[in-house]
Amino acid sequence: MTGVIMNNIGEGERLAARRRRLFWLSIGVLGIAGAIVGLATGYVAAHQEVAPGEIWSSLPKPLAVSIIAISFGLFVFGCWRFYKAIDEVELVDNLWGSTASYYVYATLFPLWWALNKADVVGEPDDWAIFFAALGGGGIAYVWRKWRGR
């Protein structure tokens, strides 16, 4: 009996499907925008025969600043859309991830810096710390997701 009732899509499921569509549409649009920026900079790099790390310095400053500003604007817009689309459980999972990221950063950088001053290791690597912080946050987020399902 329950199976028959559950096979009929109710108003709630229709609303949920609509929310999901809007959410994935905004993610898709942002993904496409990111891909366009990535392909454009990649094209410029290939065309001007510069190393990937030197793309930005090879561009005219106004163009570089414009691309960075647009990317930043899209990122902020994406975050805002994401925040508006998620529910409180997703928000809590994100806050756990953000907190873990912060702790990784706030611990790793001073430790590395102090070890560098003690001549044990080289200078702190910005990108390594950035990706470690992202990774820490990602692990906390995935753990929350896995635990909650």
Place this chain on the structure above:
Amino acid sequence: MENRLRILRAERGWSQAELGGRLGVSRQAVNAIETGKHDPSLTLAFRLARLFTQPIEDIFNDGGNHE
């Protein structure tokens, strides 16, 4: 926190997605609340109470003694 959400939902023949849609949250959120892995905010608890036309304390039980 213990709750009677699964029972109330089953009485109406709603899936988790159906209840989630009516509440404006995901199916995963309904599951997390039902299994006690997430304590809903006051806002969501009131929304649940209104949807099931029951007082909040009849849906959720924090294990404490109420006088």
